[in-house]
Amino acid sequence: MKKRTKIILVILIIVYGAASLALHSFRNQMNNEVIHYLVDTRDYKNADLYKIYTQIGKAPVVSTTVIFADEPNARYFYRKEKKRIYQYSMASVKGTDPNYTFKHIEESLL
Template identity: 55%
Template sequence: MLIILGAGFYSLHSYKDKMNRQIVHYLTTEQGYTEKQLYKVYTQIGKAPVVSTTVIFADEPDARYFYRKEAGQIYQYSNAPAGPPDGSKTHYLHLEEDGG
């Protein structure tokens, strides 16, 4: 039983790591960012969307941008304040034209 749980945990961790790398690759090769501009990138598995990767940019630590991959395409689908929403965050620096 422990082997099955360990294998499942390892698979999940590997999948999240793979998604993080794919999003970083997308942002650096297709969107022109450098890795230094990316403060934090992490993938979560939840309800809807099932898999979501959050990006926080170094020059905008008070905002989160959400990315996902569908049908082989990566895109930004939303954004939000990094902390509790208080209505003060109204301008986002890294919105993509087709997302957010």
């Protein structure tokens, strides 16, 4: 392998590693901010939160999903906009049930 090719390959590996680390760090930060919002603002306890994960996709670009321990069949979606975290939607984990009553819906969605 030529020296120039090796240098380019090393640079690409470094850039990929840095981007992966930055993305992982950003997801952790968003997860922590949503946890902080739920615990400090909405008066939940850490034990009330079953699973939290942040995804980066299309619209909305960044979305954090929360599944509560007492309601494992529902997902609640949060996002951050202008330093404000809010719940913007919810859905069943499997399929849709029009008669399902969500326990943790926030007032802004009612």
